[in-house]
Amino acid sequence: MNKQLLFVKRPQGEADASTWSLVTTPTPEIEEGQFLVKQHYVSLDPAMRGWMNDARSYIAPMEIGSVMRAGSVGEVVASKNPKFKVGQYVAGTGGVQQYAVTDGKGFYPVDPKLAPLPTYIGSLGMPGMTAFFGIQEVGKIKAGDIVVVSGAAGAVGSIVGQIAKIKGCHVVGIAGGADKCKYVVDELGFDACIDYKNEDIKARLKEECPKGLDVYFDNVGGEILDAVLGRLRLHARIVICGAISQYNNKEAVKGPSNYLSLLVNRASMTGIVVFDWADRYKEGAEQLGIWMAQGKIKSREDIYEGIENFPQTYNRLFSGDKMGKLVLKVIEE
Amino acid sequence: MNKQLLFVKRPQGEADASTWSLVTTPTPEIEEGQFLVKQHYVSLDPAMRGWMNDARSYIAPMEIGSVMRAGSVGEVVASKNPKFKVGQYVAGTGGVQQYAVTDGKGFYPVDPKLAPLPTYIGSLGMPGMTAFFGIQEVGKIKAGDIVVVSGAAGAVGSIVGQIAKIKGCHVVGIAGGADKCKYVVDELGFDACIDYKNEDIKARLKEECPKGLDVYFDNVGGEILDAVLGRLRLHARIVICGAISQYNNKEAVKGPSNYLSLLVNRASMTGIVVFDWADRYKEGAEQLGIWMAQGKIKSREDIYEGIENFPQTYNRLFSGDKMGKLVLKVIEE
Numbered sequence: 001m002n003k004q005l006l007f008v009k010r011p012q013g014e015a016d017a018s019t020w021s022l023v024t025t026p027t028p029e030i031e032e033g034q035f036l037v038k039q040h041y042v043s044l045d046p047a048m049r050g051w052m053n054d055a056r057s058y059i060a061p062m063e064i065g066s067v068m069r070a071g072s073v074g075e076v077v078a079s080k081n082p083k084f085k086v087g088q089y090v091a092g093t094g095g096v097q098q099y100a101v102t103d104g105k106g107f108y109p110v111d112p113k114l115a116p117l118p119t120y121i122g123s124l125g126m127p128g129m130t131a132f133f134g135i136q137e138v139g140k141i142k143a144g145d146i147v148v149v150s151g152a153a154g155a156v157g158s159i160v161g162q163i164a165k166i167k168g169c170h171v172v173g174i175a176g177g178a179d180k181c182k183y184v185v186d187e188l189g190f191d192a193c194i195d196y197k198n199e200d201i202k203a204r205l206k207e208e209c210p211k212g213l214d215v216y217f218d219n220v221g222g223e224i225l226d227a228v229l230g231r232l233r234l235h236a237r238i239v240i241c242g243a244i245s246q247y248n249n250k251e252a253v254k255g256p257s258n259y260l261s262l263l264v265n266r267a268s269m270t271g272i273v274v275f276d277w278a279d280r281y282k283e284g285a286e287q288l289g290i291w292m293a294q295g296k297i298k299s300r301e302d303i304y305e306g307i308e309n310f311p312q313t314y315n316r317l318f319s320g321d322k323m324g325k326l327v328l329k330v331i332e333e
Numbered sequence: 334m335n336k337q338l339l340f341v342k343r344p345q346g347e348a349d350a351s352t353w354s355l356v357t358t359p360t361p362e363i364e365e366g367q368f369l370v371k372q373h374y375v376s377l378d379p380a381m382r383g384w385m386n387d388a389r390s391y392i393a394p395m396e397i398g399s400v401m402r403a404g405s406v407g408e409v410v411a412s413k414n415p416k417f418k419v420g421q422y423v424a425g426t427g428g429v430q431q432y433a434v435t436d437g438k439g440f441y442p443v444d445p446k447l448a449p450l451p452t453y454i455g456s457l458g459m460p461g462m463t464a465f466f467g468i469q470e471v472g473k474i475k476a477g478d479i480v481v482v483s484g485a486a487g488a489v490g491s492i493v494g495q496i497a498k499i500k501g502c503h504v505v506g507i508a509g510g511a512d513k514c515k516y517v518v519d520e521l522g523f524d525a526c527i528d529y530k531n532e533d534i535k536a537r538l539k540e541e542c543p544k545g546l547d548v549y550f551d552n553v554g555g556e557i558l559d560a561v562l563g564r565l566r567l568h569a570r571i572v573i574c575g576a577i578s579q580y581n582n583k584e585a586v587k588g589p590s591n592y593l594s595l596l597v598n599r600a601s602m603t604g605i606v607v608f609d610w611a612d613r614y615k616e617g618a619e620q621l622g623i624w625m626a627q628g629k630i631k632s633r634e635d636i637y638e639g640i641e642n643f644p645q646t647y648n649r650l651f652s653g654d655k656m657g658k659l660v661l662k663v664i665e666e
Contacts, residue, residue: 058597226588240596255559255588263573263604264391271596 002027003307003330004097005068010052013250014318017311019052020068020096028101035079037090037100037107041303043071043121044310044326045155046219046317049247058273067095068310071121073110074100074331084109091120096310098330108281114289116301122155122325123292123299124285126274130241131159132284133277136167138270139215139239143168146209148228151219152193153180155325156241159288160217161190162297169215172208174201174224176320183323187298197320201227215239221246222254229258236267248318300324335360336640336663337430338401343385346583347651350644352385353401353429361434368412370423370433370440374636376404376454377643377659378488379552379650382580391606400428401643404454406443407433407664417442424453429643431663441614447622449634455488455658456625456632457618459607463574464492465617466610469500471603472548472572476501479542481561484552485526486513488658489574492621493550494523495630502548505541507534507557509653516656520631530653534560548572554579555587562591569600581651633657 001024008021030036051069054061062069072094076084081104084090092107094100110120122128134156135141147164151157152173161184164171173184173193181193194204205213205227212233218225221243228238246253262269277284291297302322304313307330316322334357341354363369384402387394395402405427409417414437417423425440427433443453455461467489468474480497484490485506494517497504506517506526514526527537538546538560545566551558554576561571579586595602610617624630635655637646640663649655 056597058599221593240593242596243593246593252590253593255590255592257585257588259588259592259602260554260573260576260579260586260604262602263575263606264389266391266604266606266609268601268603269592269595270601271593271599273596273599276599 001025002097002099004095005307005310007052007062007066007068008064010054010064014248015049015052015311015314020311022308027099030078030080030101032080033103034101035076035081035084035104037072037074037092037094037102038077038331039072039074039094039098039100040331041073041118041121041327041329042094042096043125044314044317044328045071045127046242046244046247048314048317058275067097069093070096071126072100073117073120073125089117091125096307096328096330098307098332115292118301118303118325118327119299121327122301123159123297124288127155127325128159128288129277129281129284130272130274131156131163132288133274133280134239134241134272135160135163135215135217137277138272139217139237141167141169141215145169145214146172146212146233147215147217148172148174148205148209148213149190149217149219150174150224151242151244152184152188152190153323154219157217157219158184158188158300158324159297162188162291164215165189166291166296172205172213174220180320180323187300196224202230205231212236217241218243220244221256225256226258229256229261232261232265232267234265234267236265238267238269240269240271244318301327303327303329305329334358335430335432337428338640338643340385340395340399340401341397343387343397347581348382348385348644348647353644355641360432363411363413363434365413366436367434368409368414368417368437370405370407370425370427370435371410371664372405372407372427372431372433373662373664374406374451374454374660375427375429375663376458377647377650377661378404378460379575379577379580381647381650391608400430402426403429404459405433406450406453406458422450424458429640429661429663431640431665448625451634451636451658451660452632454660455634456492456630457621460488460658461492461621462610462614462617463605463607464489464496465621466607466613467572467574467605468493468496468548468550470610471605472550472570474500474502474548478502478547479505479545479566480548480550481505481507481538481542481546482523482550482552483507483557484575484577485517485521485523486656487552490550490552491517491521491633491657492630495521495624497548498522499624499629505538505546507553513653513656520633529557535563538564545569550574551576553577554589558589559591562589562594565594565598565600567598567600569598571600571602573602573604577651634660636660636662638662
């Protein structure tokens with residue numbers, strides 16, 4: 001049997017238990033060209049909240065009644081597709097369910113001997129690719145840059161900051177809570193971390209970036225974005241990766257009041273979507289893999305168990321009650 | 334004697350008569366290396382409002398008691414500077430006064446036989462340079478692009494749109510009132526113009542840009558910026574040149590609520606300041622001069638008279654009660 005989490009109601013504001021429905025269906029049969037993935041882990045990402053809205057975006061909105069969209073990693077347990085063999089491990093967008101049938105579109109092989117499976121939906125998956133290409137291709141970091149990263153303890157931000165350190169930048173993280181900040185500095189090697197839940201962001205930014213900053217990688221939007229805009233240096237680059245502070249708004253998004261700092265400083269603000277670098281994921285994963293093997297990049301997953309616990313696990317994305325990449329184990333052993 | 338307009342009080346919100354004080358002082362003596370300009374025209378620009386604020390910006394704030402900062406054009410009537418000869422015409426930042434003493438910094442010769450003097454503080458001056466470099470270097474327009482320009486009847490916007498037409502773009506202006514829109518389409522050759530004072534901007538943008546837009550040159554900010562953000566195409570470029578709708582705010586600037594459209598569309602928003610192209614003004618002025626001679630670019634100045642009328646003339650920038658580049662004749666003949 002296959003436990004599946006269906007998306008059954010578009011939320012207004014925060015998603016809650018009524019957003020999804022857990023159903024049990026027969027494990028599906030596969031047709032010619034398809035294969036069956038026994039999913040071990042699914043990825044939980046802030047972007048999920050956007051997929052729930054019935055609005056034009058970089059990807060089609062989820063349809064009511066469909067399996068909750070999610071990145072996933074697991075094992076091929078049946079195959080009528082010559083490119084994917086039984087026993088092979090694969091990652092893709094299998095959704096929140098225990099078994100996924102696919103024709104292989106968007107799936108690619110992964111090697112559990114090289115890295116633990118959850119890493120393939122974290123630092124070596126979409127979050128890692130987002131960080132790798134976003135901070136380099138759009139942030140255009142170079143040695144000596146002052147780089148600020150919000151969501152610094154999170155799946156994307158933690159990698160962004162570590163790459164910036166490798167590239168010779170001075171890196172300041174922003175995260176929620178003393179524990180996360182300690183992790184960001186002590187474990188990930190950022191130069192400093194601002195605790196937005198307990199510190200005055202503006203004052204601390206001034207302290208940590210007395211000469212301003214060159215690059216800001218934004219995962220959160222809202223007041224933090226405004227505070228950072230107030231400290232841009234000439235020709236600064238802001239990478240807009242997300243805006244988690246705004247995703248559950250029932251009212252309009254808070255636009256950045258300080259956006260005219262872009263004019264004063266001839267700075268730019270550019271949005272990114274990881275799919276644009278799909279043809280270079282291999283390059284990104286290889287380089288990240290090398291850095292991980294060298295100990296230059298640390299990857300941390302926060303793993304919860306049980307598909308039935310998806311809703312409360314999902315909430316951790318927004319409460320911040322997690323450390324590193326949020327992952328749910330959906331396999332039952 | 335020299336009539337000078339002094340900046341005497343920083344305004345909260347709109348500037349008014351109390352912001353300035355008209356004084357009459359002896360025509361100044363010049364020292365070695367200096368020359369005296371008898372100023373014919375001064376330029377009135379929305380940027381002036383920003384210069385009045387005591388805030389870090391792309392240029393130092395004006396000091397209380399100083400001559401009101403302004404671009405100007407006039408004739409050299411005395412000189413102890415070998416580079417500038419009596420009888421020569423020059424443009425620079427001479428301020429709102431009838432006679433300016435300068436060591437020549439920022440002044441350059443202009444030829445009244447090639448173009449009328451006011452044009453040198455308009456289409457061939459800073460507004461023209463802003464348009465020329467902003468839309469090409471940052472807007473990166475190319476043939477076939479859908480280009481939207483706010484402040485389309487104004488000093489900068491009118492040139493932006495005409496350059497975009499020359500470059501083979503489809504150009505939609507946004508201006509206030511039917512007269513301006515008629516001028517923008519019939520005289521300047523834009524493909525369409527939206528009257529933001531009398532039309533539904535969102536609906537009209539959808540009508541004029543059914544497939545979205547590639548480049549937006551923004552002079553106004555506020556709700557128009559938000560409406561345009563809602564219609565970006567993939568990889569669209571927004572050039573932030575100004576935000577006249579926000580300059581007189583007593584409250585915080587209205588940030589663009591729709592800024593996450595940058596993410597969805599992998600689009601960018603970049604601020605510009607004309608000074609960055611100072612070493613290329615000659616190139617810009619020459620090309621604009623050629624296009625004007627060919628009749629491909631039309632320049633229009635709205636000229637008022639009398640230094641004592643500066644405050645009410647300045648107000649026309651914000652009420653919109655003007656057509657083309659706003660200029661004040663300060664010479665008395």
